[in-house]
Amino acid sequence: MDWDKLRIFHAVADAGSLTHAGDSLHLSQSAVSRQIRALEESLNTILFHRHARGLILTEQGELLFDATAAMTKRLDAASARIRDSEEEVFGQLRVTTTIGFGSLWLAPRLSRLYDRYPDLNVDLMLEERVLDLPMREADVAIRMKEPSQADLIRKKLMSIRMRLYASPSYLERNGRPTRMEEISSHRIICQNADSAQVSAGHTLVREIFNHDVTHSLMVNNYFGVLQAVINDLGIGVLPDYLVTDFPQLEQVIPDFESSDVPVFLAYPEELRHSKRIEAFRDFVTEEVIAYRRAKRDADD
Structure with missing residues (x-):
């Protein structure tokens, strides 16, 4: 034809x-x-x-x-x-990740990538659905679990945990719970346990509601949960990668948290020599190192 x-x-x-x-x-x-x-x-x-x-x-x-x-x-x-066989980094790069990680961690850091590569255009695709990288639905992905496809190159970036956070003003008005038995008197802000989220978050939410919680606000992504928390609406279930960028958050009941959630960067084997992929991979790696250092300083 x-x-x-x-x-x-x-x-x-x-x-x-x-x-x-x-x-x-x-x-x-x-x-x-x-x-x-x-x-x-x-x-x-x-x-x-x-x-x-x-x-x-x-x-x-x-x-x-x-x-x-x-x-x-x-x-x-x-x-x-x-x-990508050229030496210069330019053109479109389609990056997919979750709404929460993409809007709250990745997007605020992209200015440094653009400063370094002004001719690179990032198409940031934020959704919970896992896009098919080998079928070129996206060029590179940051996923909250290890990719299962064999024809992907993967790099573990870090591990995160889901924890309870609130604003200082909310806690001053409503008290600071020190154990889970006290959580029932507070409004819990979280994703619905049946919504698309990492399994560790799903498990944590179910465990919280086993403690006779009667007041809640359900939001279908962590950006919305964060906005509700910083506006003093209650205690929120949020990923701990927020603590360096939102130092006003105060952790509640520190010994109550999810299991580790691994964060992986992945891209198709056929893009192994892509200059755009290499530039983005190196940028994210550097940002993760800086984030880990800042998190350690905040914890000390």
Whole structure:
């Protein structure tokens, strides 16, 4: 099959519109339409249902789109490897991690990466879903568990724990619990035990609510939990990587905490020699070393 026609088909299927696909390809709508008709004739099938609100793939169109999507990802990977053979660090780097870690730890530190590599553009993809790195849904990931795929290069960055924190003003008004039997008189701020989170956090939340907690605020990410805690709403379940950037947090019941949660950086084997990956890996490693040093100083 003609790759130009497949490329145009993929753009139309992705945009759902001849006009929008033409704009992205710098072709007229009529030129795009001719290429789609020629592809349908060569395959002797209909690839799109046409209607007033746009184009919808037929069953045969879905099959072809799956194939062109896989081809596009492989071409993107090859293109990235070719670009990364240069000495300069530039272009787009897609980084995926959790909402909490990405918004509260990683994003505030990215200015130092941009200072070093002004031509690097980071696409920070924050979600709890684990993206497929070998299929190029992202270039590099920071995950709260060791990746299971064999074709990934992985590096353990650090371990974190979930702990209880509150603002000093909240504790002055409501008292400082010293043991879990006293926690029931306080509002607990946390993620719902059934929401997407690390298993250690899930276990800790369930254990807290075994102590007859009657007042709570549930938030579906740690950024929201943090905002509630620093605004004096109660005692929050938060990761301890926050303590260096939010020194106003006061730990409550220090001997009550989760088990260790390992934090790994991972990227596909095929990007082993990527200058962008190397630059990001080294930057994160340096930031983790600085974080560990600051955390030790705060604990002393």
